Amino acid sequence: MVSRPNLDNANMKMPSYFNFPALDVSVAFPQATPASTFPPCASDYFHFNDLLKPEEQAVRNRVRECMEKEIAPIMTEYWEKAEFPFHVIPKFAALRIAGGTIKGYGCPDLSIAGSAVAAAEVARVDASCSTFFLVHSSLAMLTIALCGSEAQKQKYLPSLAQMKTIACWALTEPDYGSDASALKTTATKVEGGWILDGQKRWIGNSTFADLLVIFARNMTTNQINGYIVKKDAPGLTVTKMENKIGLRIVQNGDIVMGKVFVPDDDRLEGVNSFQDTNKVLAVSRVMVAWQPIGLSMGIYDMCHRYLKERKQFGAPLAAFQISQQKLVQMLGNIQAMILVGWRLCKLYESGKMTPGHASLGKSWITLRARETAALGRELLGGNGILADFLVAKAFCDIEPIYTFEGTYDINTLVTGREITGFASFKPVAQKSRL
Numbered sequence: 147m148v149s150r151p152n153l154d155n156a157n158m159k160m161p162s163y164f165n166f167p168a169l170d171v172s173v174a175f176p177q178a179t180p181a182s183t184f185p186p187c188a189s190d191y192f193h194f195n196d197l198l199k200p201e202e203q204a205v206r207n208r209v210r211e212c213m214e215k216e217i218a219p220i221m222t223e224y225w226e227k228a229e230f231p232f233h234v235i236p237k238f239a240a241l242r243i244a245g246g247t248i249k250g251y252g253c254p255d256l257s258i259a260g261s262a263v264a265a266a267e268v269a270r271v272d273a274s275c276s277t278f279f280l281v282h283s284s285l286a287m288l289t290i291a292l293c294g295s296e297a298q299k300q301k302y303l304p305s306l307a308q309m310k311t312i313a314c315w316a317l318t319e320p321d322y323g324s325d326a327s328a329l330k331t332t333a334t335k336v337e338g339g340w341i342l343d344g345q346k347r348w349i350g351n352s353t354f355a356d357l358l359v360i361f362a363r364n365m366t367t368n369q370i371n372g373y374i375v376k377k378d379a380p381g382l383t384v385t386k387m388e389n390k391i392g393l394r395i396v397q398n399g400d401i402v403m404g405k406v407f408v409p410d411d412d413r414l415e416g417v418n419s420f421q422d423t424n425k426v427l428a429v430s431r432v433m434v435a436w437q438p439i440g441l442s443m444g445i446y447d448m449c450h451r452y453l454k455e456r457k458q459f460g461a462p463l464a465a466f467q468i469s470q471q472k473l474v475q476m477l478g479n480i481q482a483m484i485l486v487g488w489r490l491c492k493l494y495e496s497g498k499m500t501p502g503h504a505s506l507g508k509s510w511i512t513l514r515a516r517e518t519a520a521l522g523r524e525l526l527g528g529n530g531i532l533a534d535f536l537v538a539k540a541f542c543d544i545e546p547i548y549t550f551e552g553t554y555d556i557n558t559l560v561t562g563r564e565i566t567g568f569a570s571f572k573p574v575a576q577k578s579r580l
């Protein structure tokens with residue numbers, strides 16, 4: 147009988163076999179290739195690529211190549227550590243996609259579909275990286291482009307487009323998430339500028355961002371205004387939020403502002419009410435809707451390869467009818483998600499897209515992605531719980547995407563208001579019969 151070591155004695159040395167590092171997954175489980183060697187794309191079943199213009203296909207190809215080669219091999223390690231791989235920022239910058247549809251100021255002037263497929267290709271390999279990108283590009287940069295002065299655009303956009311500086315976008319507060327229009331951070335006018343006081347929570351990229359786009363309530367007009375705050379502004383502190391179960395590579399922060407001075411030159415002149423914030427959100431929701439599309443494609447691609455490699459009962463898992471049914475359900479979801487995302491892009495280009503359209507696209511696509519991720523997780527059995535095989539990671543990552551940029555419920559209510567004319571965000575007042 148093998149005797150167990152006495153673990154109560156703190157001074158006792160553990161036998162060396164306790165100290166071995168974990169086996170690399172490719173050695174521990176040679177029956178299937180881990181996602182560090184990314185699977186080929188099998189999810190574009192209806193040849194969506196044919197709908198793209200040559201320049202959009204070119205963006206798609208270069209983003210795909212970078213993500214598969216540079217990010218896929220390291221993403222599990224960074225996701226597990228909940229750290230950001232700063233060394234890949236120059237590689238992202240070289241893709242020339244930051245700034246998306248913005249024209250001029252060193253921005254790439256992509257079509258909305260080109261920008262959307264770029265976001266999807268990033269998310270196909272890693273949804274944290276696509277979130278990092280979208281916060282920087284589709285929220286912060288777009289707000290400066292749509293609501294900033296000419297001088298602000300010239301000053302800030304070129305280095306943001308080259309990713310020499312990184313930005314974040316701070317709307318949410320500890321007490322105001324879905325109800326963001328009621329936010330309480332204050333902006334008080336003083337000579338030469340503004341004083342910001344308050345707190346923000348959940349702000350992606352904020353722990354290292356050079357520029358923070360911050361929304362605060364103007365104490366004179368009582369309306370929401372926007373400000374560009376520099377990371378070294380006195381009175382500003384940012385701390386990393388820990389223990390997230392999804393998008394672990396994204397550095398979300400708690401921001402505390404105690405009498406932070408912002409010069410007049412850094413107030414965004416085009417943000418004069420919450421409606422102006424909503425204009426940015428409607429566009430960025432189209433981009434966000436493409437994240438779950440890419441994420442679902444990655445899940446399908448991974449499952450498609452895995453089921454052909456892994457054998458049970460003497461046959462590849464792909465040969466079992468129940469596995470095929472799940473794969474086909476996932477594939478059908480993805481084709482429909484792509485077509486809805488594509489239509490949103492076309493509505494936007496023709497000037498017909500409404501906030502209700504964008505909200506329906508975002509909420510419906512994330513719902514289907516959640517179902518797709520759950521099916522994929524099942525298909526991989528135990529390996530559906532390991533980040534090394536991508537699907538478990540994506541299964542966790544879809545949860546925050548379902549919740550941010552308006553939860554599923556809030557986006558549903560935005561569309562509901564548009565189609566019925568009744569806003570139902572607030573509970574109906576209860577009248578007492580007594």
Ligand SMILES: Cc1cc2nc3c(=O)[nH]c(=O)nc-3n(C[C@H](O)[C@H](O)[C@H](O)COP(=O)(O)OP(=O)(O)OC[C@H]3O[C@@H](n4cnc5c(N)ncnc54)[C@H](O)[C@@H]3O)c2cc1C
Pocket residue numbers: 281315316317318322323324325347348349350351393396398546549550551552553554555556570571572
């Ligand atoms: C990973 C991550 C990254 C984020 N990044 C950013 C960022 O960069 N910048 C930023 O500003 N914010 C960011 N957010 C915040 C995000 O936008 C909010 O989490 C989101 O708006 C929901 O707010 P909440 O978490 O406070 O939930 P709550 O508003 O408290 O909602 C809780 C639940 O109640 C439901 N609910 C609320 N109101 C209603 C209603 N009227 N009717 C029906 N149901 C309702 C919601 O749908 C939800 O299910 C991020 C969040 C996450 C998780």
